Amino acid sequence: MVVLPLPFFQLCGMEKINLAIVEDDPLIRESLENFLTEHPSVKIRLIAKSMEEFLAAITDAASRPALDLMLMDIELPGMSGIQGIYHIKQKYPELDIVMLTTFEEEEKIFNSLCAGACSYISKRTPLATIREAIFTVHRGGSYMSPSIARKIAQHFMPKERKEGELLSARQKEIVQGIVDGLSYKMIADKLDISIDTVRDHIKRIYRALEVNSKAEVIRKSLEGEI
Amino acid sequence: MVVLPLPFFQLCGMEKINLAIVEDDPLIRESLENFLTEHPSVKIRLIAKSMEEFLAAITDAASRPALDLMLMDIELPGMSGIQGIYHIKQKYPELDIVMLTTFEEEEKIFNSLCAGACSYISKRTPLATIREAIFTVHRGGSYMSPSIARKIAQHFMPKERKEGELLSARQKEIVQGIVDGLSYKMIADKLDISIDTVRDHIKRIYRALEVNSKAEVIRKSLEGEI
DNA sequence: AATTAAACCACATCAACATGTGGTTGTGCT
DNA sequence: AGCACAACCACATGTTGATGTGGTTTAATT
Numbered sequence: 001m002v003v004l005p006l007p008f009f010q011l012c013g014m015e016k017i018n019l020a021i022v023e024d025d026p027l028i029r030e031s032l033e034n035f036l037t038e039h040p041s042v043k044i045r046l047i048a049k050s051m052e053e054f055l056a057a058i059t060d061a062a063s064r065p066a067l068d069l070m071l072m073d074i075e076l077p078g079m080s081g082i083q084g085i086y087h088i089k090q091k092y093p094e095l096d097i098v099m100l101t102t103f104e105e106e107e108k109i110f111n112s113l114c115a116g117a118c119s120y121i122s123k124r125t126p127l128a129t130i131r132e133a134i135f136t137v138h139r140g141g142s143y144m145s146p147s148i149a150r151k152i153a154q155h156f157m158p159k160e161r162k163e164g165e166l167l168s169a170r171q172k173e174i175v176q177g178i179v180d181g182l183s184y185k186m187i188a189d190k191l192d193i194s195i196d197t198v199r200d201h202i203k204r205i206y207r208a209l210e211v212n213s214k215a216e217v218i219r220k221s222l223e224g225e226i
Numbered sequence: 227m228v229v230l231p232l233p234f235f236q237l238c239g240m241e242k243i244n245l246a247i248v249e250d251d252p253l254i255r256e257s258l259e260n261f262l263t264e265h266p267s268v269k270i271r272l273i274a275k276s277m278e279e280f281l282a283a284i285t286d287a288a289s290r291p292a293l294d295l296m297l298m299d300i301e302l303p304g305m306s307g308i309q310g311i312y313h314i315k316q317k318y319p320e321l322d323i324v325m326l327t328t329f330e331e332e333e334k335i336f337n338s339l340c341a342g343a344c345s346y347i348s349k350r351t352p353l354a355t356i357r358e359a360i361f362t363v364h365r366g367g368s369y370m371s372p373s374i375a376r377k378i379a380q381h382f383m384p385k386e387r388k389e390g391e392l393l394s395a396r397q398k399e400i401v402q403g404i405v406d407g408l409s410y411k412m413i414a415d416k417l418d419i420s421i422d423t424v425r426d427h428i429k430r431i432y433r434a435l436e437v438n439s440k441a442e443v444i445r446k447s448l449e450g451e452i
Numbered sequence: 453a454a455t456t457a458a459a460c461c462a463c464a465t466c467a468a469c470a471t472g473t474g475g476t477t478g479t480g481c482t
Numbered sequence: 483a484g485c486a487c488a489a490c491c492a493c494a495t496g497t498t499g500a501t502g503t504g505g506t507t508t509a510a511t512t
Binding site: 110113114115116117118119136137139140141142143144145146147149150152153154156157158169172173176178179180181211213214215216218219222223 | 309312313316336337339340341342343344345362363365366367368369370371372373375376378379380382383384404405406407408409439440441442444445448449
């Protein structure tokens with residue numbers, strides 16, 4: 001995803017971003033540290049080579065650093081970044097977790113998001129972009145690398161039209177109304193057709209999907225089968 | 227989401243992006259047209275004020291313009307942008323659809339993505355950023371505005387456990403039956419209780435969840451709210 | 453003992469749903 | 483021209499769902 005960089009002054013006056021980094025590759029870790037340390041709005045509080053090292057450093061409340069955001073790899077020696085999120089969130093419930101990784105397949109992406117990551121960046125991303133992403137996340141937004149964002153969009157996108165798709169466009173509109181919890185009358189009013197037309201569409205939808213109730217239609221729809 | 231702008235030369239040599247715009251607000255429509263027309267890599271093929279106008283313009287295969295990408299609002303007079311995606315995809319199955327809208331609530335976002343949009347941009351986004359997003363999408367990536375990306379991340383994020391769970395164990399069994407598409411009678415038979423007991427449970431479930439229909443219960447359940 | 457809550461149940465009314473049968477119109481195809 | 487299909491519509495019947503009111507029993511808590 002591409003946007004113009006925010007003017008520097010927009011971050012002046014803000015508190016510093018307390019950052020942690022968990023990265024096993026020494027070159028990447030040092031590049032990140034060197035680059036991010038240069039910016040006056042970023043304070044690197046903790047750097048670790050593994051999840052175990054990181055968790056050990058935050059176990060004791062007395063010595064635990066205040067953190068706003070962390071950059072974390074997925075593939076780490078020992079516990080993975082994804083597995084570590086659960087433990088991290090116990091100590092820092094409000095922490096913004098940004099995954100920084102080479103993995104771009106759906107499983108890793110959604111496992112990260114479902115675990116609690118709020119941003120997912122490909123390691124092929126320039127350092128300046130990573131820094132902008134940190135600022136964006138800190139302001140309450142999120143950053144996904146363009147290829148990641150595309151995968152997320154594709155996750156939701158209807159699957160490729162199969163030969164002989166089960167439902168027509170109009171029928172799908174009716175289904176959407178059902179899924180939205182509308183009554184037949186409401187659907188009729190919304191689509192500007194008669195309630196008997198809605199009933200007729202529903203009869204055909206039930207026949208096509210081999211179901212006999214609204215509930216079954218809703219479930220098929222929400223589970224991506226329509 | 228924020229990234230450094232791509233160097234201009236990266237797009238040189240590429241074919242022009244054949245673009246369509248569907249936007250009812252005249253000021254926005256003209257701003258977009260004027261700004262995007264300036265770039266040599268963008269060719270605006272079609273502009274419409276409504277979905278109906280757009281669909282009318284693409285009905286005839288002989289006069290239908292070649293399109294690679296379109297920018298579309300959601301709230302349009304008559305058919306909404308989301309509703310129109312079904313029809314558009316029939317004529318342009320491979321078209322990249324970028325939603326450009328003021329709406330930022332989850333329902334619109336996910337309805338758009340589920341309908342087939344591959345990018346969702348807030349109207350508060352600068353024109354230069356919109357143009358960069360067009361290039362990103364055309365290259366196979368996607369762009370989501372930072373606030374949109376955050377909502378998507380939050381959609382997957384585990385929900386905070388509320389104090390005092392809403393439903394009892396038995397109620398959850400009833401809910402499972404509803405989600406499975408069972409009728410009241412079927413649930414009664416399955417749990418070996420009377421249909422009036424099922425009705426009573428459902429009354430209490432509806433009150434606890436603040437809903438009034440099976441459909442809403444199913445939706446809340448499949449979306450992880452129960 | 454008294455109270456509360458969950459689970460169970462009954463009866464009632466009205467609206468919505470599921471399904472059947474029958475029809476017209478417009479569009480696209482052969 | 484004839485056919486098929488989608489979309490539209492009407493009327494009908496029986497079932498299911500939503501909701502209201504009222505009740506009993508059991509277990510846990512105070």
